[in-house]
Amino acid sequence: MLRGEITTAIRRALMQELAAVGYGRLSIEAVARRAGVSKTAIYRRWNSKLDLVLEIVAAAAHGKLPALDTGTLRGDLTLLFQAVAHALRHPLASQIIPDLLAEAARNPSIDATLRQVLHARQQDIGGRLVNRAVQRGELPADTDPDAAIDLIVGPLYWRIAIARLPLTDSYLERLVESVVAGLGATGAVPHPRAAPMAG
Amino acid sequence: MLRGEITTAIRRALMQELAAVGYGRLSIEAVARRAGVSKTAIYRRWNSKLDLVLEIVAAAAHGKLPALDTGTLRGDLTLLFQAVAHALRHPLASQIIPDLLAEAARNPSIDATLRQVLHARQQDIGGRLVNRAVQRGELPADTDPDAAIDLIVGPLYWRIAIARLPLTDSYLERLVESVVAGLGATGAVPHPRAAPMAG
Numbered sequence: 111m112l113r114g115e116i117t118t119a120i121r122r123a124l125m126q127e128l129a130a131v132g133y134g135r136l137s138i139e140a141v142a143r144r145a146g147v148s149k150t151a152i153y154r155r156w157n158s159k160l161d162l163v164l165e166i167v168a169a170a171a172h173g174k175l176p177a178l179d180t181g182t183l184r185g186d187l188t189l190l191f192q193a194v195a196h197a198l199r200h201p202l203a204s205q206i207i208p209d210l211l212a213e214a215a216r217n218p219s220i221d222a223t224l225r226q227v228l229h230a231r232q233q234d235i236g237g238r239l240v241n242r243a244v245q246r247g248e249l250p251a252d253t254d255p256d257a258a259i260d261l262i263v264g265p266l267y268w269r270i271a272i273a274r275l276p277l278t279d280s281y282l283e284r285l286v287e288s289v290v291a292g293l294g295a296t297g298a299v300p301h302p303r304a305a306p307m308a309g
Numbered sequence: 310m311l312r313g314e315i316t317t318a319i320r321r322a323l324m325q326e327l328a329a330v331g332y333g334r335l336s337i338e339a340v341a342r343r344a345g346v347s348k349t350a351i352y353r354r355w356n357s358k359l360d361l362v363l364e365i366v367a368a369a370a371h372g373k374l375p376a377l378d379t380g381t382l383r384g385d386l387t388l389l390f391q392a393v394a395h396a397l398r399h400p401l402a403s404q405i406i407p408d409l410l411a412e413a414a415r416n417p418s419i420d421a422t423l424r425q426v427l428h429a430r431q432q433d434i435g436g437r438l439v440n441r442a443v444q445r446g447e448l449p450a451d452t453d454p455d456a457a458i459d460l461i462v463g464p465l466y467w468r469i470a471i472a473r474l475p476l477t478d479s480y481l482e483r484l485v486e487s488v489v490a491g492l493g494a495t496g497a498v499p500h501p502r503a504a505p506m507a508g
Contacts, residue, residue: 132411134333205414211471212331212407215400228472254483256474261487264463267471272410273427275455284453288460292491 111147119145120152121166129201132209133163164223167202167210175235183243183293187286190239191266195277198270208271232259249293261292310346318344319351320365328400331408332362363422366401366409374434382442382492386485389438390465394476397469407470431458448492460491 111119123145127136138159142149156162176193178186197203214221236255239262243249249258265285269275310318322344326335337358341348355361375392377385396402413420435454438461442448448457464484468474 130415132331132333132408132415134331201414205411208407208411209331212404212411215404216329216331225473229474232472256472257480257483257487260464260468260472260484261491264465264467265459266463268463268466269459272466273431273455273459274424275428281456284456285459288456288491291493292460292487294490 116145116147116151117155120147120155120162121169124162124166125202125206128163128209129205132205133213134209136163138162160217160219163210164219167206168223168227175238178235178238179242181246183239183246183248183290184286186239186242187262187289188282190235190262191282191285194263194266195270195282198267203271232256235259235262243293253293258293262289265289315344315346315350316354319346319354319361320368323361323365324401324405327362327408328404331404332412333408335362337361359416359418362409363418366405367422367426374437377434377437378441380445382438382445382447382489383485385438385441386461386488387481389434389461390481390484393462393465394469394481397466402470431455434458434461442492452492457492461488464488 120141123141124136127141127144131140136159138149138152141162142152145152152162156165176189178190180186180189210220210224214224233255236259240249240253240255240258244251244253265288269277269281319340322340323335326340326343330339335358337348337351340361341351344351351361355364375388377389379385379388409419409423413423432454435458439448439452439454439457443450443452464487468476468480
């Protein structure tokens with residue numbers, strides 16, 4: 111294998127091992143075996159199991175999001191929900207992230223990396239979606255991007271990753287309406303559906 | 310120790326071990342040592358580590374909720390959010406539940422128990438809070454309790470357990486308004502704030 115291929119094989123093997131046994135039981139031996147490389151090949155690249163996991167989680171979290179520029183808040187939310195629903199079905203979300211969240215309470219390095227990665231992600235989405243909606247006058251100018259993300263991502267995360275109830279198209283359509291109304295509720299701009307009533 | 314005391318000591322030791330090392334690394338030996346009992350005392354009561362963990366999670370999840378009968382949806386949500394915020398700071402939520410969610414993808418018994426416990430809990434809250442709000446005319450009659458719970462619990466869960474950003478009183482006040490607006494958005498009943506505009 112070439113150098114880049116070895117790194118790719120190690121990363122893939124790590125994700126599979128993490129999903130299969132979790133961080134607590136993960137061994138570098140098993141990752142090496144699954145990747146078809148020597149333990150030395152892993153330790154040449156990363157100092158520890160922790161380093162390896164943190165780098166790969168950070169890389170996965172920086173994966174691409176859809177452009178989120180449909181011209182309306184409803185359109186952007188619909189697109190984002192589809193992307194989030196897809197991402198949450200990946201083992202990274204259903205197994206690896208819960209594992210690492212549990213580890214974070216025991217390990218300050220995991221805690222710091224997860225916080226940083228998640229907050230960068232929140233701010234990225236906030237920057238794209240919330241700020242554009244504010245510019246278009248769809249959301250109050252004082253909308254707090256972090257609070258908005260809680261309202262946007264929280265219900266879907268709860269549904270898929272925690273309650274693990276089914277997701278239908280009509281559920282997603284209703285969720286878009288709920289979130290639009292919820293986001294509009296705390297600011298100066300009236301709820302989009304309520305606006306015509308005021309005329 | 311009396312029989313009941315032994316059981317209590319085992320339960321407490323299990324929660325502490327689960328929080329400290331996670332399900333994957335949990336050993337009955339360590340639970341017995343921490344509880345000050347023999348391994349036999351544990352195996353006399355539970356067949357396996359899995360049985361022990363499942364019974365204790367189910368018991369914890371059936372802990373009491375506030376009465377949620379303040380007379381308004383806003384009042385009930387405020388009370389529920391305070392209870393949820395408190396519960397989510399317990400190690401059960403920050404460490405044990407994420408661990409078990411990760412295990413659930415690998416273990417059908419954990420998966421089934423978690424689903425059952427969480428769904429019973431959702432329906433319990435739904436029955437109290439959503440149905441009363443429907444009866445008072447604050448929410449549409451066709452409100453789906455499961456979808457409502459996603460919107461009610463999801464943002465707070467995301468904030469505390471995933472993004473782990475700070476929680477302030479003003480955040481919680483705004484979240485109540487957002488959730489009330491979001492819940493009212495998908496049905497026939499107008500948004501509470503929008504109603505006066507229509508007059």
